[in-house]
Amino acid sequence: MAEVIRMPLLSDTMKEGVIAEWHKNVGDKVKSDDVIAEVETDKATMEVMPYVDGVLLYRAVEKGQGVPVNGIMAIIGKEGEDYKSLLASEPKAEAPKEEPKKEEPKKEAAPTPEAPKQEAPKQQAAAAPQPEPQPAEGDDRLKASPLAKKLAEEKGIDLQDVKGSGDNGRIIKRDVDSYVPPAKGAPKAAAQVMQFAPVGEERYTDKPLSQMRRVIAQRLAESKFSAPHFYLTMSIKMDTAMEARKAINAVSPVKVSFNDLIIKACAMALRQHPEVNSSWMGDFIRTNQHIHIGTAVAVEEGLIVPVVKFADQKSLSQIAQEAGVLIDKARNKKLQPPEFTGNTFTISNLGMMDIDEFTAIINPPDSCILAIGKIEPTPVVENNQVVIRNIMKLTLSCDHRVVDGAVGSRFLQTLKAHLENPVTMLV
Numbered sequence: 001m002a003e004v005i006r007m008p009l010l011s012d013t014m015k016e017g018v019i020a021e022w023h024k025n026v027g028d029k030v031k032s033d034d035v036i037a038e039v040e041t042d043k044a045t046m047e048v049m050p051y052v053d054g055v056l057l058y059r060a061v062e063k064g065q066g067v068p069v070n071g072i073m074a075i076i077g078k079e080g081e082d083y084k085s086l087l088a089s090e091p092k093a094e095a096p097k098e099e100p101k102k103e104e105p106k107k108e109a110a111p112t113p114e115a116p117k118q119e120a121p122k123q124q125a126a127a128a129p130q131p132e133p134q135p136a137e138g139d140d141r142l143k144a145s146p147l148a149k150k151l152a153e154e155k156g157i158d159l160q161d162v163k164g165s166g167d168n169g170r171i172i173k174r175d176v177d178s179y180v181p182p183a184k185g186a187p188k189a190a191a192q193v194m195q196f197a198p199v200g201e202e203r204y205t206d207k208p209l210s211q212m213r214r215v216i217a218q219r220l221a222e223s224k225f226s227a228p229h230f231y232l233t234m235s236i237k238m239d240t241a242m243e244a245r246k247a248i249n250a251v252s253p254v255k256v257s258f259n260d261l262i263i264k265a266c267a268m269a270l271r272q273h274p275e276v277n278s279s280w281m282g283d284f285i286r287t288n289q290h291i292h293i294g295t296a297v298a299v300e301e302g303l304i305v306p307v308v309k310f311a312d313q314k315s316l317s318q319i320a321q322e323a324g325v326l327i328d329k330a331r332n333k334k335l336q337p338p339e340f341t342g343n344t345f346t347i348s349n350l351g352m353m354d355i356d357e358f359t360a361i362i363n364p365p366d367s368c369i370l371a372i373g374k375i376e377p378t379p380v381v382e383n384n385q386v387v388i389r390n391i392m393k394l395t396l397s398c399d400h401r402v403v404d405g406a407v408g409s410r411f412l413q414t415l416k417a418h419l420e421n422p423v424t425m426l427v
Contacts, residue, residue, distance in 0.1 A: 002077025002086050003052045007067040010041045011337050016066040018211055019073075020045050020146045024056045030076055037073065038146060040211055044304070044333040044340075045146055048073070055079045058087070066211075144171035147332060150300060151176040173332070212301040220361045227280065228400040231359050234412045236419050238375050238390045244422040252317045259295065259349050260320040262372060264425050265418035267291050267312035270345060273411040277344050279365040280401050294343030294363065295323060297330040304330045305363060307343045316425075351375060357393040367402035368411075371395040392419075 007017050017039040024036045035047040036056065058075040060067060067073050075083045144152075144159055148171045152159050155176070162179050164171035197203035209217075241261060248256050270277045270291050278287045291312045294305035306326035308319055329335045346363040351374040360371040371394070378391040394415070398408045418425050 002057060002075050002081050002083045003050070003054070004072055004086065005036070005048070005050050005052075005074040005076060007039070007069050007071050007073050008048065009069050010039065010044075010046050011340070014041045014069055014211075016068045016071075016211070017041050018066045019061055019063050022059065022063055026056050026059060027079075028056050030054055030056050040146070044330075044335045046336075050074070050076050052076050055081075057081060057083045143169060145173065147173050148176050154300075210301040212299075212304070216302040219364060223362050223364050227362055227364075229359075229362065229397050230400050230405065230408075231395055231397055232405065232408045232412055233357060233393060233395045234416055236392045236394060236416050237380075238392045238419065241419050241422050242375075242390060248316060252320070254317050254321045254324065256316050256320045257323075258351070258375070259347070259372075260316055260323055261419065261422065261425075262347060262349070262370075263293050263295065263308060263311055263319050263323065264314075264316055265415055265422075266293055266345060266347060266370060268418050268425050269411055269414040271312055272414050273407065275407045276368050276398075276403055276411045278367050278402050279344070280367060280399055281365075285402055288344040290344065292342045292344045294340075294346040294366075295327070296346060296348040296360075296363070297327050299331055299333070304335065304340055305343060305346060306330045306335055306340050309342065346370070347372065351392065357395055359395050360397050362397050362399055367399040368408065369397045371397065 010017065018041075019037055020040040021038040022036070023038070024030055024034065030036060030050055030053065032051045032053050033049055036050055037048045038045055039048050054076040055078065056074060057077050060072045060074065072087070075086065077083060143164065143166075144162075145166070148162075149159065151157075151173060152162070152171075157176060157179055159171055159176075162171050162175050163169075165175050166172040238258075241258070245256060245258065245261060274287050274289070277291060278285055290310060292307050292309045293311045294307045296303050296305050306323075306329065308314070308322055308326070311319060314322070326335070326339055329339065343363065343366060346360075346366050346369040348360040348369060349372040350358060351372050353374075355373050356376070357373040358371050360369045362369050373393040373395075375390050375392045377388050379386050380389045380391070381387075382389075394412065396408050396412055398405075
């Protein structure tokens with residue numbers, strides 16, 4: 001009997017998944033462990049396997065279109081098996097078929113609910129034979145994973161010049177990473193940059209929202225306008241921390257960054273100030289006894305927050321190793337849901353971008369987020385003398401429903417003590 005393949009719930013905030021790539025066409029034989037599609041969520045691009053053997057009989061939507069969570073992605077069964085009766089018996093079968101409405105505004109149809117329902121059977125009938133995939137792939141003129149395409153675009157590489165090592169010659173990430181462009185590669189990159197409108201001519205480019213950008217906009221707007229933010233800024237002398245980091249890296253099996261030091265210091269400070277490690281739950285405040293620290297990572301579509309769990313129980317080298325792996329996965333959109341959920345406190349570091357200081361929007365469900373600026377030599381007064389110290393500015397954004405000014409200030413004082421004298425983190 002034919003089996004329905006539904007859109008899985010791949011993250012806690014996911015409402016729908018967008019088909020980034022189909023790896024199987026209608027009529028292709030499928031094994032249970034084959035990857036039939038890559039799905040873009042608000043957090044990452046993930047592979048979907050059917051876990052059944054058979055023939056791909058039906059694809060509900062095409063590449064670039066969305067399917068709601070638990071909606072039908074595809075149907076797999078025996079060759080020639082009638083799947084239309086199965087679709088008719090599924091109460092949610094029509095959910096993904098409403099997606100093409102996004103392409104309909106040009107016709108300016110009346111906004112009555114009857115119009116899409118009348119067109120749905122036509123869309124379903126057209127989807128069954130699936131004549132579209134071949135032209136779509138022909139337009140691309142090559143097979144490449146979404147990540148490979150993004151990396152190639154960033155590096156100014158023409159994928160036509162890259163030889164694929166994946167299935168059926170498909171270009172994957174390692175092919176782009178190992179590609180050595182010929183001498184003509186540089187002019188191509190330059191040509192991409194110089195895409196300005198001619199003098200006196202107005203032009204613009206509209207970029208559709210990715211799932212990640214859409215959810216970031218929604219969640220941060222909710223946070224900013226529902227949680228009453230206030231901000232506390234403190235200057236930290238990092239001279240001792242800089243010397244300590246050199247000594248640590250001389251013996252550590254992995255390189256420890258300043259961000260790793262800050263994660264450890266925050267975890268130690270949260271132990272002493274559990275009110276900062278809390279969440280607003282609507283009609284009660286939840287104080288977390290575990291410490292999971294998220295680190296905001298910039299990716300092409302926006303921000304994602306991989307989480308170092310039980311950070312207070314880990315050494316600096318353990319934090320450095322785990323954070324490095326998580327950040328690499330985040331940039332390659334390979335994070336799994338357990339790796340980007342469960343944060344109780346968040347850090348956002350723009351010091352490497354030469355930012356002096358900034359304020360960050362709280363990352364729900366946390367009650368605080370720490371914004372980190374760069375370390376910069378700065379004249380300060382000590383014992384009535386002007387001396388140069390390496391100063392880093394931290395700004396703590398607090399949800400006033402949970403954390404009061406005095407609580408946040410005491411947390412920053414403890415954090416400052418740990419960073420200015422890192423040996424205290426080893427006790």
